[in-house]
Amino acid sequence: GVLVRRRSFSSVFEFQGVAPSRPKAAAHDTSSFFSSSDHDGNQQPQFNNDHAPPQHEPQQGGKPFLKPFLGGLFAKHGKSPEPRLPSLDESHHSSSSMFLSSQLPEALGTEWEGDSEDEDVTEERQDEDEKGKEKGTEEKKGVSEEKKEQKKKEVERMSQIMDGKLSGDRYINLMQMANESWDDLKELCSYKFFYVSGNDTLGRPIVVIIQKLIPTYLKMAQLILFILHQMDPIVESPYILVNCQTEISTEAKNRPDFSLLSTMRKILPEKYKVNLKEWYIIHPIVPTKLVFKSLWPWIHSNFWKKLHYVNDAQEVLKNPIFANDSLHLPDFVVRHRQAMPKVFGTPLNEILVYTFQGWSLPEVLESTIFHLCMTGLETEGIFRVNGSHQETQQLKTAYDGRKTVNLFDHNTHSIASCLKLYLRELPEPFLTFEFYETYLQIDELFEQSKEEWREGMSAIISSLPEPNQRALQLLFLLLHKVSKNCEKNKMSPSNLSIVFGPVLLSNPSLDPMTAMSQQNRCNSCIQHMIEDADELFLKQQPT
Known part of the structure; x- marks a missing residue:
């Protein structure tokens, strides 16, 4: 996780402020691959109440991976042995003869003993039953092995397609594979983790993906093929995407990683990107944000205007574009609330979320720094000139509420003021109170020996908590x-130290x-750290 983050951080400061150009992929006409009956999964699911979660009871006649195999356990319906008492109805379909011989006397109110011939028949049928079970188990094992081998070949073929080892367009090859596998994939529609909820007020289809409802047995290859098959006809025109990550574990294995998302970004034709008008991620988990941040240098800035992280589903449901009651979500999504502390005024370690991929710094810190690095480097008086107080407070409220902020809609000075306000309201600065005197003592070495100064500063910064190191970097x-x-x-550097000296040290x-009386010494220390930042923070990665 840390490695991914380091890539994204270093790329920002090697970045020259211009978004990399992206060659437009040719749009592919794949409508001929499908018939109208192939998209049953796109229908709006019917819930028992307004937002009830879908139920997933397998239908009768389902395939083995959706319904447990029960054949052979109660399969014997042969003739019952004829007793010495009046004959039984031959249409009686009970269990085995042994069951009949033990239960009939009690039922008829008299004793009944089977003769030797009947016992032989019973033993013979038991032997046949055991052989049938063994045969059924062997057949089932054979089918299971065959399916495993088939799935293995499918994964290998898909891997070759995505790596570009097979001739032809990668997207068209994936769509052909999805179409060929649809007989197996279509049963996933019953899980209702993917559906079209309806059309918004502008007539655009609303695609909903509920990650919690994705079956755990499902391989990522199958999931991709299923979603591509369902999405292809939808993305021909403008559409809305609502992705619910409610109550899913950060350790979930059926979640795409950085490399897979990066590959899919290159494979998907332009219609997916151009026609996506809004993307709402409800109750986002930290790994999702980390992956998107890692992709930041390669994604056009227009994309970030479409992406919205939402911590309360009610915010989405109240959006005017869904005023026609077109968005339907399961009850567990609507009722879920993510209680989080405010960002401003909270210690850094209390608003970090640790996962197997690492941790995430506050959005206010990363987004403002990234934005100013791209657009504010030549702004006269940046950090010295205050922005609009009202606009700065609006940004603070948005970050405290974990709302998506489009910084392109805000003044550069207001964004810089928001960053300064965040630093000023921290209970303890990133450099910490503990080493205040040590910083000032080490800074006295700057004029005498810059190497010794750098060695001393590096040592003390390396002793700080890793989130503090990354934030300072x-x-x-x-x-x-x-x-x-x-x-x-x-x-x-001198002017900047006057602004940041009091809040950092x-x-x-x-x-x-x-x-x-010591403020000038503090400002001098900060000034030297600004001047030598490329050596102090970039070439020597924090530990």
Whole structure:
């Protein structure tokens, strides 16, 4: 997880502020692959109440992987042995003869003993039954092995397609494979993890994916083929995507990783991207955000305007585009609430979410730094000139509420002010109170020996918690890049240190007069760290 994050961070500061150009993929006409009956799974599911979760009881006659195999356990319906008492009706379909011989006397109110011939018949039928069971088990095992081999070949073929080892367009090859496998894949429609809920007020279809309802046995290859098969006719025109990650574990195995998403991004034709108008991810898990952040340098900025992280399904349901009651979600999604502390004023370690992929820094820190690195390096007076107080408070409220913020709609100075406000309201700065005196002592070495200064600073920063190291890396590399453009933005390392010295390096135990007398030393320390940030933070990765 940390490796993925380091890639994304370093790419930002090697980035030159221009989104990489993306060659447009040719749109493919695949409508001839399907008949109208192939898309039964696109119908809106019928719930018992407004938002009841779908039930998944397998239908009679389902395949073995959807319904347990019970054949042979109660399959014997042969003639019952004829007793010495008046004959029984031959149409009586009870269990075995042994069951009859033990139960009939009690039922008829008299004793009944089978003769030797009847016992021989019973034993013979028991032997036949055991042989039938063994034969059925062998046949079932054979079918199971055959299916395993078939699935293995399908995965190998799909891997070759996605790696480009087979001739032809990769998307068309995947669609052909999905069409060929549809007889097996169509049974997934009964799980209702994928459906079209209806059309929004603009007539655009609303595609809903409920990740919790995806069966755990399902291989990722099968899931991709199923979704591609269902999505292909939908993406021919504008559509809305609602992805619910409610109550799914961050350890779930049926979740695409970075490499798979990166490959699919290249394979999918342009119609998927152009016609996607809004993408709502309800109750997003941290790994999802990490993967999207890793893809950030390669995705056009317009995409981020379409992507919305939502922590309360009610926010989506109240959206005006769903005013026609076209969006239907299961009850467990609608009622779920994610209780989270506010971002501003909360210690950094309390708003981190740890997963098997690592952790995530606060959105306010990463998004503002990334945005300013792209668009604000030449803005005159950046960080010195205050932005709009009202706009800064609006940004704070949005980040505290974990709402999606489109920074392209906001003034650069207001974004910079929001970042300063976040740093100012931290209970403890990233450099921590503990090493306040140590920083000032080490900084005295800067003029004497920069190597010794760098070695001492590196040692003390490496002793900080890793989230603090990563946050300092991001912040100081941004300030370093800002200072490199000081001829245009008028913000030299000295000017930046005056702004950030008081919020990054302080000691609450000092009395006001002492703190004021040491402020110049604090600013000098921050200035030197800004000047040497590329050596201190980029070339020497935090431990």
